Amino acid sequence: MKIVDIFAEEYPGHLHAFMYIKYDTNEYDRLMELWTDVDYLRTFAKKNKVENINQFVKQRLRDAENIQDLIDELLQESQPLEHYFRPLHDQETGIKILSRQKGKTSSKDGLRLYAIKIDTNCFVITGGAIKMSQTMDGHEGTREELKKINKAKDYLKENDVFDEDSFFEFNLENEL
Amino acid sequence: MKTNQEKFKSLVSKEKTNTAQKNKDRIKNRMRLRESQDIAMKVLDKLDELGWSQKRLADEMEVSPQQITKIVSGKANLTLESIVKIQTILEIPILVSHLEKQLNDFFEKLIGSFSEKYIPAETSAPADYTSSDKKEIKMSYDKETDDYSFESNYNLGA
Numbered sequence: 001m002k003i004v005d006i007f008a009e010e011y012p013g014h015l016h017a018f019m020y021i022k023y024d025t026n027e028y029d030r031l032m033e034l035w036t037d038v039d040y041l042r043t044f045a046k047k048n049k050v051e052n053i054n055q056f057v058k059q060r061l062r063d064a065e066n067i068q069d070l071i072d073e074l075l076q077e078s079q080p081l082e083h084y085f086r087p088l089h090d091q092e093t094g095i096k097i098l099s100r101q102k103g104k105t106s107s108k109d110g111l112r113l114y115a116i117k118i119d120t121n122c123f124v125i126t127g128g129a130i131k132m133s134q135t136m137d138g139h140e141g142t143r144e145e146l147k148k149i150n151k152a153k154d155y156l157k158e159n160d161v162f163d164e165d166s167f168f169e170f171n172l173e174n175e176l
Numbered sequence: 177m178k179t180n181q182e183k184f185k186s187l188v189s190k191e192k193t194n195t196a197q198k199n200k201d202r203i204k205n206r207m208r209l210r211e212s213q214d215i216a217m218k219v220l221d222k223l224d225e226l227g228w229s230q231k232r233l234a235d236e237m238e239v240s241p242q243q244i245t246k247i248v249s250g251k252a253n254l255t256l257e258s259i260v261k262i263q264t265i266l267e268i269p270i271l272v273s274h275l276e277k278q279l280n281d282f283f284e285k286l287i288g289s290f291s292e293k294y295i296p297a298e299t300s301a302p303a304d305y306t307s308s309d310k311k312e313i314k315m316s317y318d319k320e321t322d323d324y325s326f327e328s329n330y331n332l333g334a
Contacts (some may be wrong), residue, residue, distance in 0.1 A: 003188050006195035029195050038216035038250035054217055068202050119181040161184045
């Protein structure tokens with residue numbers, strides 16, 4: 001896997017994403033392709049026994065638009081990406097090294113981008129999922145993402161992007 | 177000593193992405209994309225209703241399965257020709273003109289069945305509007321027979 005600076009042309013050094021071997025695109029692009037794909041969302045809704053399929057599809061399509069708008073707006077206006085990303089666990093406070101984060105545009109947002117915070121206004125996206133349960137353990141999609149974010153963190157640590165003395169994280173794996 | 181961010185930067189590939197441009201394009205083309213997404217939803221609903229596969233639709237439209245994949249993903253920038261094909265084959269309204277035609281057909285049919293049922297055949301002759309008397313048509317509804325009847329005090333025809 002490798003890491004790419006996804007908005008490098010205009011705003012270098014702020015938003016990055018992992019590119020995994022099995023996909024030929026970075027995680028942000030891959031997820032945006034899926035989250036704007038009506039057939040994919042509909043199949044997902046059916047598989048998950050969603051009652052009102054078209055309403056679900058429309059909501060996720062609007063959620064994806066909100067992510068596109070917010071990220072574009074934050075980068076254009078030089079606003080910190082912390083307006084979108086926040087710690088994976090709400091209880092996490094203070095400065096953490098390689099803190100695991102979730103992207104959320106609003107309380108109604110049904111899509112989650114997951115990232116690791118490298119520094120102030122510097123993040124690397126590890127993946128993302130459609131939120132289907134309160135906790136990450138509650139759905140296969142988010143369970144998989146939890147594994148991915150942990151693996152990504154290990155990868156960064158293996159490559160010395162880690163300061164053990166100042167690293168601390170609550171051991172709460174379950175909150176979305 | 178290198179900072180955390182510097183260590184991270186050394187890990188970032190030099191490879192360029194077009195993510196920023198794609199994001200901007202999605203925002204710029206939003207209205208068109210929303211239309212494509214609405215069409216995709218209508219198509220998928222109809223395919224479910226008919227029990228058709230996407231392959232069957234490709235055959236009916238005489239296009240490649242890849243084109244259908246793009247249509248049902250809601251990302252296709254459809255041509256007028258494709259839209260007309262979709263709405264004709266699947267009988268789903270997409271263009272306003274199609275909807276207008278459907279409405280016109282509906283009203284014509286409605287008026288036609290109303291005339292046949294309630295206006296006497298002799299009304300085909302011109303009505304006598306020359307009389308100065310007050311002209312009235314009374315319509316009544318019979319609950320028992322679930323039928324309407326009309327009474328008029330002027331000549332509806334020769």
